[in-house]
Amino acid sequence: MLRSAFFLRLISIVILLHVYIGARLIPALPVGSPFKWGAAALLVLSVLLIPLGMAARNIKQQPLSDLLAWTGYLVMGFFSSLLVLTALRDIALLVLLAVNSLRGNSAAADVISASAACVPVLAVALTLLGVYNARRNAPVKIIDVPIAGLAAALNGFSIVQITDIHIGPTIKRGYVEKIVATVNGLKADLIAVTGDVVDGTVPQLAADARPLGGLSARHGTFFVTGNHEYYAGADNWVAEFRRLGFKVLMNEHVIVNHDGAQAIVAGVTDYGAGSHDPAHASDPAKAMRGAPEDILFRLLLAHQPRSAAAASAAGFTLQLSGHTHGGQFLPWNFFIRLQQPFVHGLDRLNDLWVYTSRGTGYWGPPIRLAAPSEITFLRLVAAPPIA
Structure with missing residues (x-):
């Protein structure tokens, strides 16, 4: 019932925005x-197709x-x-208009008409560019993370992060x-998959997700849930990802032994998982519980950047997150900070490094503008001593 009410409100807003566009452009042609x-x-047609696709x-x-979704x-x-x-x-x-009023001139009718005609042409061009950016293979982004007191054996330790693939109606096995x-x-050395891998149930998408079982790294592939796993049946997907070898x-950790050095690799459920299943409530402190205090490098996988405050308090060194898509396309890039402390890239919170990926796939519209997708290759490097 609540979902139906939300959908009706959303459609009403979409209709009003279409009326605004029509009122501003069509008479000016x-x-x-x-x-x-x-x-x-x-x-x-747009008013009809958008809710139908959703x-x-x-x-x-x-x-x-899938055709309707596309x-x-x-x-x-x-x-x-x-x-x-x-x-x-x-x-x-x-x-x-303001400039012309100050000069005593009237607004040029040809400018109004020409600009109205240009808007849909530019919109088509931006859409095509966005589709190209979204559908191409995600480029590799290399990030060096300086870690104070890093064990010599961990200098150069590499982590590949993929996140927010959103396998679903437009992202399939080939992608x-x-x-x-x-x-x-x-x-x-290690692969981190930080949630939102799927947009659908296991029966719908297991075949498309199956290639993920071929991911290979020295210390294996680690996974944490994102919010979209909970929309699609998190328990079933957790079981499926374990079957694939993840x-x-x-809210737990393991200890990784690497050339004589040790590192803690921990993961938490999605920041909002507790609202779907109280047993899955996200808890960075619990993920660290029982970890040896003498292991100085502590990695946390957390789907949403806003886990960072609790991660910092729990004593983690580096948090890897996704969720934001970097905004994915304009103008949403500017609204992410209303919900998340970090949008993309490497940031610092107290003694915690936080890396937020723009995502390896996309959600919804197969479009990316000013927010390219990425496969992130992170290397740990020893931070120079403070003078």
């Missing part, structure tokens, strides 16, 4: 332009379900660009196989 009726028809997962028939998500991405560009056009026209091939080619860490 040249008089007698054949594109006016076409633009109106496309906006009506609801496509409830349609069991394939390939219809179509709806593409239209959603185009609509987002169209909305942003329409708003930017209005701001630019207001500035132009996953490319990720696995790239990761294995890096020959890391070492699933649920």
